[in-house]
Amino acid sequence: MNKSLSTKIFIGLFSGLILGSIIQYLLSGFPVFDQYLVGTASAVGTMFVSLIKLMVVPLVFISIVTGVCELENSSSLGRLGGKISGLYLINTLLAITTALVITYFLQPGAGANLGVAASGSSALTEQGLPDIGTMIVQIIPTNPFAAFASGNMLQIIFMAIVVALAIKSLGQYAKPAQHAFSLANDIMMRLITMVMSLAPYGVFALMINLGATLDMNALSSVAGFVLICVSIMFFWIFVVYPLAVWALTGIKPSVFRAKTRELVLFSLSTASSNASIPVTTRTLVEKLGVSKALAGFGVPLGATVNMSGAAIYIAVAAVFATNAYGVHLDVADLVTIGLTVCLMAVGVGGVPGGAVVMIAVLIQQFGLPAEALAIIAAVDRINDMVCTSSNVVGDAAVITVVAGTEGELNHDHAKDINATTGNTEAATEVS
Template structure:
């Protein structure tokens, strides 16, 4: 019997996880789920995080050193960052258009707003405190943070991925500049390490369906508590806001990205979606672009035919600085909260949101919930009450899953565009998915 493809296994794991979570909430199995099932989801996430830094470090070094030409590296780098900024601004602008047209915040009653403020007071204070720390830093602090003082310390923290990328780029450039006979043994070493790391990724992905099941089961139990109807009621109250965000994210995946893939990538979008579907499903279940990175790279190379030289540079960079889904969500959430408080934002305030959300998305870590902290900075810049973040915390985990899927799709779209313009796209005749 033919083995079921990985993406179908992940989908089945997701469905069973949701079903188990609802059943556990109904029959009082919350503690059992939290103690005996949810930890396996944490283990799966830890395994993905474990391999993220080594994968980025080694793949970037091998990718950059293989270019053998500094001018080519500069061209690919500037092209990549330029396209990332354009797609991010498009996402923020789309979010602002939708939230101003549908005005979901005006559906909130003052009573419900006060109820949410009280319920999420603790979480709101924590997010505000974290954002205040970021805000008090100087204007050039993000640039300072990119350069590590100790690369080994940076490699112990997935949140320092930009520092790892900086070191890997510097190391790769150095390999290009030294004599080829001296560089070759080092290149061979990293090539071997890269193959070993990719094999570890294969091993980890064998556990993906079970890890996704545990993640979703734990998520549903945490959200619903002992009363599944409470979760349903909360979702209905915030449903309008969620729908607006979901529409924006759907437009990115089914309108904006197809236009880019078809016109620049010269590829049928159906082929593109089939190729990255496993990565999208993993992004949806983990809410982490960094954790999904190994699978995104594998799908891009094996299923879409993007040269490893491009994926090893563009995708790790994208997982760190390209957050189209997150920036769109920040635009919608900020105006939504303003509407709920009865605040009218003029065109200049909304242009400020575009700028702040774009820059905030670059600084957001590629881990679950990071976008929420950066949202506080967006709110403060626009003069919107930070306390209003309590209004959107309830459904944020679900929306985080959706926007991470958009983030990963956007990264792959840009990788395909860069690969096509560099003559490094050679689509396989058939998509093979494990």
């Protein structure tokens, strides 16, 4: 029987960790193991990480151009696009703020002592992250090719937005260009999927190297990192979103949770916002009473720009990695990281492993070794599953709220937990 990708990744993770640990504690001193085998595993793992990094610049540029171009599907939905996008942005900012405040006090990764960040390879290790004013001034590139070559994410995001606005301003004349970017975005999503199909082997190699070098303190720090990520995202799914919908539409939290349960389970299994689009749309229309037009417009938009779960994941991962490698972050650094993550989260692909690509950018900017990304990639499947659920339930919550304010919500249908086919079990549970 064919195993799922997640099963293969878990097998690669644990088998690589066990093999690496055996080499460290039982076979140390044998060159064939602790030099050649571990060295080969390190090389293979580095190649896998390089494949992920290869996707970064084109994915961010293309996905943002595509997303901005799709903000206005029709003139009648222009106002709705602004309202939905605004709520998505507020949601993301609140999620990032919460994640950074929690990690500031809990300090995940502190004491892991995984190594030292590369000296001189990052502005962070030499003089701290640039302040907000400098970051804003430098967001406009003087040389676009240099921005792409250096992987300056803020400048690339700025250019993507400008290009998208130029395409939209040309109207129907530029439809071929918009279609070309949409096709390119599909190609990038396919490339990400292809790279992630190699994840079991890449994770296996990375974990051999990590198991051969890490001690128990490091492993417990990784477990703490995962626990913090998952806890914050579950809090957003089951507490923040239901309460927000209740406050703004009158739909009880228990009803909202029951009607989005199928969506949560599906997104957990696929770990893909894009793959969840049909289920999200069905949940909104058939279970929550949102109009088809609004759901059809808002869900694809949310799959592109509403990445609150990814923002939480990236923010916690950034603090964990810097702590684990002895890089000190003060409050000003955290604020700058938060603003950067807010912009970067928009470029996260709605496919499994999309957040890892963005985390790779921060890892590189911090001057941290490839092993830092290896640790995060090794446990990515766990975080990514919950991250996706947070993203798609956020889509459903925001669109439901907008529908309620625009008269596009059937309140009787939304509040009646028995109003949807096949939801008897959910009704029993809540009642």
